[in-house]
Amino acid sequence: xVAKKKILIRIGSLRHGGAEKVLVTFLKNxxxxxxxxxxxxxxxxxxxxxxVPSWVNIxxxxxxxxxxxxxxxxxxxxxxxxxxxxxxxxxxxxLYKYILPNKKYDIxxxxxxxxxxxxLNSPIKSSKKIVWIHNDLSNVSGYTEEKLKKFFEFDKILVxxxxxxxxxxxxxxxxIEMQKIxxxxxxxxxxEIINLAKKPAEISKKEExxxxxxxxxxxxxxxxxxxxxxxxxxxxxxxxxxxxxxxxGYDFPNIQKLFNELKVEETARLIGFKENPYPYFVQxxxxxxxxxxxxxxxxxFEAMVLAKPIIATDVSGVREILNDGELGYIIPNxxxxxxxxxxxxxxxxxxxxxxxxxxxxxxLPFELKNAVESIEKYF
Numbered sequence: 001x002v003a004k005k006k007i008l009i010r011i012g013s014l015r016h017g018g019a020e021k022v023l024v025t026f027l028k029n030x031x032x033x034x035x036x037x038x039x040x041x042x043x044x045x046x047x048x049x050x051x052v053p054s055w056v057n058i059x060x061x062x063x064x065x066x067x068x069x070x071x072x073x074x075x076x077x078x079x080x081x082x083x084x085x086x087x088x089x090x091x092x093x094x095l096y097k098y099i100l101p102n103k104k105y106d107i108x109x110x111x112x113x114x115x116x117x118x119x120l121n122s123p124i125k126s127s128k129k130i131v132w133i134h135n136d137l138s139n140v141s142g143y144t145e146e147k148l149k150k151f152f153e154f155d156k157i158l159v160x161x162x163x164x165x166x167x168x169x170x171x172x173x174x175x176i177e178m179q180k181i182x183x184x185x186x187x188x189x190x191x192e193i194i195n196l197a198k199k200p201a202e203i204s205k206k207e208e209x210x211x212x213x214x215x216x217x218x219x220x221x222x223x224x225x226x227x228x229x230x231x232x233x234x235x236x237x238x239x240x241x242x243x244x245x246x247x248x249g250y251d252f253p254n255i256q257k258l259f260n261e262l263k264v265e266e267t268a269r270l271i272g273f274k275e276n277p278y279p280y281f282v283q284x285x286x287x288x289x290x291x292x293x294x295x296x297x298x299x300x301f302e303a304m305v306l307a308k309p310i311i312a313t314d315v316s317g318v319r320e321i322l323n324d325g326e327l328g329y330i331i332p333n334x335x336x337x338x339x340x341x342x343x344x345x346x347x348x349x350x351x352x353x354x355x356x357x358x359x360x361x362x363x364l365p366f367e368l369k370n371a372v373e374s375i376e377k378y379f
Contacts, residue, residue: 011111014046029372136316139293160296161317187371201279211242213284218249223290226335243268309355311341
């Protein structure tokens with residue numbers, strides 16, 4: 001009998017977000033007969049915790065909800081968490097002695113780029129080190145060429161889009177480094193999305209008014225600020241429509257403040273975090289991605305599964321997913337162009353809805369089993 005491979009996977013939390021969802025989908029499609037997996041979280045928190053297979057062992061550094069404010073009563077706990085994680089990062093042997101005692105791994109896997117240093121600093125020198133890159137890091141503050149090249153210390157760099165693949169190929173100094181880069185596909189469970197989408201949403205759209213929906217963690221990256229400003233501008237110009245933003249995150253207070261300043265409560269909704277966002281796709285007429293940067297926005301696949309016409313800024317992965325504009329309306333990554341895109345859909349509703357027919361006639365460019373195998377083959 002072949003011995004099970006022992007794997008450590010690290011990620012910040014399973015709160016919510018594309019990388020977290022994809023990781024859990026991946027875990028659900030691995031065989032407990034082949035692997036013994038330890039999942040180490042910086043924070044034991046999140047909507048996807050309940051979806052982790054029971055055979056996966058979960059460890060954590062801290063427990064509780066993510067603290068996204070600077071309220072006086074939260075500062076001691078927030079400070080403790082930061083210092084504790086910094087100590088374990090600086091002295092990794094403490095982590096492997098007290099939290100992961102007597103553990104030996106064949107593979108240590110950073111499921112998101114922000115955990116890369118922790119994996120590279122592991123005292124287990126014999127393990128294969130793998131990192132999963134979900135974002136176009138050339139657009140992320142602080143990622144200099146020198147810092148990006150540090151990823152070549154991994155044995156394998158898994159990238160989720162052609163643009164990220166090209167970025168790392170351009171940084172590689174040798175054939176050996178080039179061979180470390182692997183283009184993989186994020187696994188998405190189509191059947192699960194369709195089933196969840198059948199459940200009722202807590203709000204309903206007004207039939208006669210077109211509704212745009214955007215779903216994601218509320219970070220500046222997602223561009224919800226410019227989406228709200230464009231919404232107000234269109235309303236002021238007489239283009240009647242509604243806008244729903246579904247999600248929360250550390251930037252939510254700033255988005256709420258802007259929402260209040262713009263006085264758009266009659267036509268826009270900040271719906272907040274929803275365990276099941278898919279009914280909101282179904283209720284809305286159009287999906288809009290207003291992101292400043294992405295890696296490979298799998299939310300667009302989800303919108304396509306539910307046959308929604310899409311407007312998306314031209315960020316990493318979008319041209320690949322939307323087949324250079326055949327499957328959705330791609331706009332330049334600029335606030336004025338978000339305005340032009342939404343205005344175009346409102347003025348050309350038949351053209352906008354023609355995307356639905358095109359999407360329904362196509363086979364989606366991924367398949368769960370193949371996507372899982374595209375990652376698993378590097379284990």
